[in-house]
Amino acid sequence: MPRSPTTMAAIRRLQPGRLTVIGTVLAVVAGSFAYAGGWLSPDRISPERVVNALSARGGNPVGHRRNHSKGICFTGQFEANGAGAGLSTASVLAAGRYPVTGRFAIATGDPAAPDASGRVRSMAIRIAAPNGQEWRSGMNNIPVFPVATVEAFYEQVLAARALPATGKPDPEALRAFAARHPEAAAFNQWARTAPWTTSFAEESYNSLNAFRFIDAAGLRRSVRWSMRATLPQAASSQEALARLGPDALEQDLETRLQAGPLRWHLVVTIAGPDDPTEDATRAWPADREQVDVGTLIVERAQDEATGPCRDINYDPLVLPTGIEPSADPILLARSPAYANSFTRREAEQGRAATGMAKPGDRS
Ligand code: HEM
Numbered sequence: 001m002p003r004s005p006t007t008m009a010a011i012r013r014l015q016p017g018r019l020t021v022i023g024t025v026l027a028v029v030a031g032s033f034a035y036a037g038g039w040l041s042p043d044r045i046s047p048e049r050v051v052n053a054l055s056a057r058g059g060n061p062v063g064h065r066r067n068h069s070k071g072i073c074f075t076g077q078f079e080a081n082g083a084g085a086g087l088s089t090a091s092v093l094a095a096g097r098y099p100v101t102g103r104f105a106i107a108t109g110d111p112a113a114p115d116a117s118g119r120v121r122s123m124a125i126r127i128a129a130p131n132g133q134e135w136r137s138g139m140n141n142i143p144v145f146p147v148a149t150v151e152a153f154y155e156q157v158l159a160a161r162a163l164p165a166t167g168k169p170d171p172e173a174l175r176a177f178a179a180r181h182p183e184a185a186a187f188n189q190w191a192r193t194a195p196w197t198t199s200f201a202e203e204s205y206n207s208l209n210a211f212r213f214i215d216a217a218g219l220r221r222s223v224r225w226s227m228r229a230t231l232p233q234a235a236s237s238q239e240a241l242a243r244l245g246p247d248a249l250e251q252d253l254e255t256r257l258q259a260g261p262l263r264w265h266l267v268v269t270i271a272g273p274d275d276p277t278e279d280a281t282r283a284w285p286a287d288r289e290q291v292d293v294g295t296l297i298v299e300r301a302q303d304e305a306t307g308p309c310r311d312i313n314y315d316p317l318v319l320p321t322g323i324e325p326s327a328d329p330i331l332l333a334r335s336p337a338y339a340n341s342f343t344r345r346e347a348e349q350g351r352a353a354t355g356m357a358k359p360g361d362r363s
Contacts, residue, residue: 059110
C-alpha cells in the first residue's frame with residue numbers, strides 16, 4: 001500500500017536524507033538474502049508475517065522494535081587491541097578506539113514489559129570506523145538459539161504468544177512445539193537452569209550465528225563472537241528481579257555508569273573444520289581457539305525515546321570489509337525481518353510528528 005503524503009512528509013521531517021540511505025542499503029541487503037534465508041520457500045513465510053506474529057504477542061509495540069522491544073541506548077568506545085587484525089582486515093579490528101552506539105534490551109514484544117518477564121537479554125552494537133564502514137551486531141545472553149530455521153522460529157513465536165483469556169501462552173501449544181523441535185532442548189535447558197541476574201552488566205552476549213573473517217591473504221575462517229562481561233555474575237532469581245521493580249535493569253545500568261564505565265571483552269571463537277556454521281542451535285566445543293580482540297567500554301546510557309539507538313536498525317548483515325555472513329539460514333532471515341520492523345516503527349514514529357499517534361500509544 002502506498003504511504004500517504006502526510007506520512008511521507010512526517011518521515012522526511014524525522015530523518016531527512018538518512019532514512020533514504022538506510023532504506024536503500026537495507027532493501028538491497030534484504031533482497032539479496034531473502035532466498036538464502038528461506039523467505040521464498042514454498043510455504044511463503046514472509047518477513048511481514050513473522051513480524052506480524054512478533055507484534056501480536058501481547059503489549060503494544062507501535063513505534064517500537066517488534067522484538068527486543070524494551071531497551072535502553074548506550075554510547076561508548078570499542079578499543080581494539082590489534083589481535084584481531086591477523087584474522088580479519090576489518091578496519092575496526094586494527095588497534096585503535098572507535099565510537100560505539102548500542103542498546104541493551106529484553107526479548108519481548110512489549111515495550112512496557114516488566115524486566116522479570118524477559119528471560120533473554122541482548123546487547124546490540126554499531127562500531128563505526130573512520131573510513132565510513134560499520135560493524136553492526138545483535139547478540140543475546142543465551143549459549144545457543146532455540147531453532148535453526150525461520151519456519152521453526154515462526155512456529156515458536158505463535159506457540160509462545162499470550163492468549164487473551166489468560167495473558168499466558170497455551171501450555172499445550174508449548175508442549176507440542178517442544179515435541180516437534182528437539183533441537184530447542186539445549187536452549188530450554190539453559191532457560192530452566194541458568195541463573196537470573198539483576199544487571200545487564202553481569203551478562204555476556206553471544207553472536208550465536210556464525211560469520212566469516214577474511215584475512216589480508218584472503219583466507220576465510222568461520223567464527224562466532226561474544227561480548228564477555230568483566231564483572232562477576234551474582235546469581236539471583238526471577239522473583240528477586242521482579243521485587244526490584246519493572247525497570248530495575250535500566251536503573252541498575254544508570255547507577256553503575258554514574259560510578260564509571262563498564263567493560264566487556266570481545267572474544268572471537270574460531271570454528272574447527274567440522275563445527276556447524278549453519279545451525280545456531282548447536283554450540284561449538286569449548287576447546288576451540290579464542291582470540292580477545294578488544295574491549296567495549298560503555299560510558300553513558302540514554303532513554304530509547306530520545307537516545308541515539310532509536311533509529312538504528314541493528315541488522316547483523318551490515319558488516320565491514322573483512323567480515324562476511326555464513327550461510328546460516330537464521331542469520332540470512334534476520335535481515336529482511338529487521339528491515340520490516342524498522343520500516344514499520346519509523347513510519348509510526350513519523351506519524352507521531354503529525355500528532356496522530358505517539359510512540360508507545362496503546363490502542
Ligand atoms: C529468524 C530469526 C529471527 C527473527 C525473525 C528476528 C527478528 C527480530 C526483529 C524483527 C527485531 C527488531 C528489529 C528492529 O526493529 O530493529 C529483532 C531484534 C533483535 N534480535 Fe532478532 N530475530 C531472529 C533471530 C535472532 C538471532 C539468532 C539473534 C542472535 C543473537 C537475534 C538477536 C536480536 C537482537 C540482539 C535484537 C535487538 C536489536 C536492538 O536492540 O535493536 N535475533 N529480532
